[in-house]
Amino acid sequence: MGNKNSGNEKDSWVTYRPKIKVCDCTIRDGGLINDHCYDDKFVKAVYDTLVVAGINYMEIGYKSSKKLFAPDQFGNWKFCDEDDMRRIIGENKTDLKICAMADTGRTDYHTDILPKKQSVLDTIRVACYIHQVPTALDIVKDVVDKGYEATMQLMAISVVQDKELSDGLELIAKSPVSAVFLVDSFGALYSEQVRKLVKKYLKVLEGTGKEVGVHCHNNQQLAYANTIEALILGATRLDATINGLGRGAGNCPLELLVGFLKNPRFKLRPIIECIEKEMLPLKAQLDWGHSIPYMITGQLNCHPREAIKLRKSQEKDSYLKFYDEMME
Amino acid sequence: MGNKNSGNEKDSWVTYRPKIKVCDCTIRDGGLINDHCYDDKFVKAVYDTLVVAGINYMEIGYKSSKKLFAPDQFGNWKFCDEDDMRRIIGENKTDLKICAMADTGRTDYHTDILPKKQSVLDTIRVACYIHQVPTALDIVKDVVDKGYEATMQLMAISVVQDKELSDGLELIAKSPVSAVFLVDSFGALYSEQVRKLVKKYLKVLEGTGKEVGVHCHNNQQLAYANTIEALILGATRLDATINGLGRGAGNCPLELLVGFLKNPRFKLRPIIECIEKEMLPLKAQLDWGHSIPYMITGQLNCHPREAIKLRKSQEKDSYLKFYDEMME
Incomplete structure (x- = not known):
């Protein structure tokens, strides 16, 4: 029946790779629909769901510059102040790691990202376009020096030329990030292209100990399909959102991904409960998903x-x- | 950029395989939602759309037994009487071929399927479960003798054991069908399984001149992804429906498939027009698609x-x- 969760021909589909880690981006990517104005109850419901479902990471929002974005124009999750996060997750005495996105050119990382000891954040996900890689790597250095795990989200990969991508990946490979994500911002990639790109990422990062991740959008109903293609080839960091909540066509639905993964740490039931209780009412207010x-x-x-x-x-x-x- | 439309490594994604043929199942599979009660205006709109969009086949309904199914309980497209079809498509002086499904065990094919010369149908698609293959092959013989093209839709393939499938395919390979379809009735297959199955079908049918087809359901948002996986490996007969209209989670959306195919005969614009004018109003009445x-x-x-x-x-x-x- 194939080797669904593995890059190893000898594995069967009932096995799993313990290395695979899932990051839920519901609040962060979903925040792009409503200027990050989710109320505490909703964010807490997502957090509680992810803890029970055994998800590895929760991306709770952005660390955005308050000079560029007026705080009274956006919800809390545009800035992820410590007080706001702690109001929801306390000291987060759980296995779920908390991350925030630092968007290159839109974050005052030097001042706004506190030393790790003062924060409930575990990981900073640095997002950049290909021409911003050098600036992004300065953010990486800053946050790793402060004690965080850093990952790199290289966006809009479907419009990056091959040579530029190689150059960018070579630079990133020398940085202290733990993972590099292939981000299909436009939901434009077909599985063949995903396979080619994942192989390229794996090759450039070989021997560095860095993982390859994937973040897909659902414009062509391929977000989930492309995510599992990437994982079959060796990607181990997978982004998804509950019910696909996210900008535009939304993301890889977490419920589909967890239904596929065989690691017993992942539980589907709490996610289905969250969809019924939280996402269905939201559907009446916000537009997201394939259209x-x-x-x-x-x-x-x-x-x-x-x-x-x-x-x-x-x-x-x-x-x-x-x-x-x-x-x- | 990969070889999106081809099984040939030398092809680029801007090429296409002229052999690929698309069958639209909107009225037939969609009929399973409303007991085949689509009105003439809707069926005509779909027909006109498919003609302009350059689609190869239109599956207009079932040839069902009137002894098993009372005609006053179902719409016209459960039975596809010649008069009903001709009211919509006249003598069908177009490139679009018309087909109907004969569902094994539910059709009085000897009497209800007329000699080809008396019918506007071009193709009979014979659907069966694995244990019905011998009966299905009797339908195939009957309709080929009457002058039709016959294809075989082997259903619920995700629960068929490997040995039984081999035996069934060997039998079908000796029959006069022009194509054998891999039908994922439950929307349960992952791309790895589709790849394995398509390879198996191609191998068993090698040298017979028979084509491999694919018919997917969208339960896991994989209908389109699996359809293009199958075509990349060599399937040349692709089923889809406008806006994915079809039983339950629906089918591979024709608009996604046509957006992928590069053969200039296929046009996306009329399909988008049909979705806006016909499918959106229908969405208010009928429930279909991924949930x-x-x-x-x-x-x-x-x-x-x-x-x-x-x-x-x-x-x-x-x-x-x-x-x-x-x-x-």
Whole structure:
């Protein structure tokens, strides 16, 4: 029946690789839909779900610059102040590691990211575009010096040229990050491309001890499929969100991924409970997940911003007009 | 960039295989949601869309036994009488071939399937479970003798043992079908399993001139991903439905598939127009597509009937209760 959870031909589908770690990005990526205004009850429900479900990491939000983003215009999870996090998770005496994203060019990391001892955060996920790699590596150095685990989220990989990607990965390979994530920001990649990219990442990072991760968007209903393709080839850090909550077409649904993983630490039931209790009511308020406009931007390998604009407008279902505009 | 449309390493993703043919099953598979009661206007809209979109086949419904199924309990597309079909498609002077499904054990094929010369149908798609292969092959013989193309839809393949599948495929390989379809009725297969099965089908059918086809359901959001995996490995007959309309979690969405295929004969625009004009209003009346109950039956590799029952009930969103019942 194949070797679903493994890169090893000898394994069977009932085995699993203990190294595989799942990061839930529900609050962080989902925050892009509502300016990070989730209330405490919702964030606590997600946290409690992830603890019981045995998920390895929770990405709770961004460490964004308050000079660039006025705090009164955004919810708490744009900034992840310690007081706000502790109000939800206390001292987090659980196995679940907490991370926040530092978005290159939008974070005052030197001042806003505290020394690890003063924070409930375990990991800083540094996001950057290919041209920002040197700046991103300065964030990595800063946060590793402060005592955090750092990972690198190289975004919009579907529009990066091969030579530039090689150069960028070579630089990152020399940095103290623990993992490098292949981020399909536009939901544009097909499985063949994911396989090629994962192999490339693994090759460049070989011998460094760094892991390969994957973060997919669901524009073409391929987020989950591409995530499991990546893991079969050797990626060990997998991003997902509960019910796929996330910007635009959303992310790899955590419930699908956990249904696939065979490690007994992962539990599906609490995630299903959270979907019924928390996500269904939210669906009535917020628009996320696969729809035709997001499919179109994914197929065109471009940023979903035009589709997001459409979906927020009165013309949210004017698919044909949108298609014609995008094809111009 | 990989070789998206091809099984040939030398091809690039901008090439395509002219042999690939797409069959739209919107009216047939979609008929399982509403007892085949689509009105003429809707069926005509789908037909017109497929003609303009360059799709190769339209599956318009079933040739079901009127002894087993009372005609006053079902819509026209359960039976596909010639008069009903001609009311929509006339003599069908187009490139689009018309097919109907003959479901083994539920069709009076000897009497109800007319000689080809008297019918607007081009192809009979014979559906069967593994234990019905001999009966199905009798239908195949009958309809080929009458002048039709016949294809074999071997259903519920995810619960068929390897040895039985080999035996069944050997029998089918000797029959006059033009194609054998791998049918993932439960939406349970992962890409690794699809790859293994497609290779097996291709091997058994090697040298017979028969094509391999694929028909996927979207319980785990893998219908499209698995369809393109199959085509990359050499499947050339691909089933899909507009907006994924179909039983339970629905099918591989035609709009995603056509967005992937590079043959200039296929056009995406008319499909998007049909979704906006026809499918969006239908969404308000009928429930189809991925949802948590269908995910659960897919993950458990079982028939979606319990999930269908739930989705039709007042408790359609009682995910946790359903999960607990299914796990018992």
